[in-house]
Amino acid sequence: MNIASWFSENQQWFFSGAGVTLLLGVGWIVKRFFIKDSSINQKQSSGKNSINIQSSGNINFTSSSIKNDTEK
Numbered sequence: 001m002n003i004a005s006w007f008s009e010n011q012q013w014f015f016s017g018a019g020v021t022l023l024l025g026v027g028w029i030v031k032r033f034f035i036k037d038s039s040i041n042q043k044q045s046s047g048k049n050s051i052n053i054q055s056s057g058n059i060n061f062t063s064s065s066i067k068n069d070t071e072k
Contacts, residue, residue, distance in 0.1 A: 013019060046052045053059060 007014065010019075042054055042056070044052055044054050
């Protein structure tokens with residue numbers, strides 16, 4: 001039995017809703033497990049007396065924004 005003959009024999013069942021649900025389920029499984037998500041996940045850990053900067057792009061510092069330990 002090939003796919004064309006199976007489809008012609010079962011087209012009423014297929015389009016009644018059960019087949020559509022089955023196709024959507026298979027599509028969801030393929031998307032979930034086989035297609036990589038291109039979103040970026042960032043994780044950050046901080047310690048005592050630390051400064052944390054997190055960005056999804058560029059961060060530019062000027063000399064006036066950087067302070068030495070001696071400046072208060």
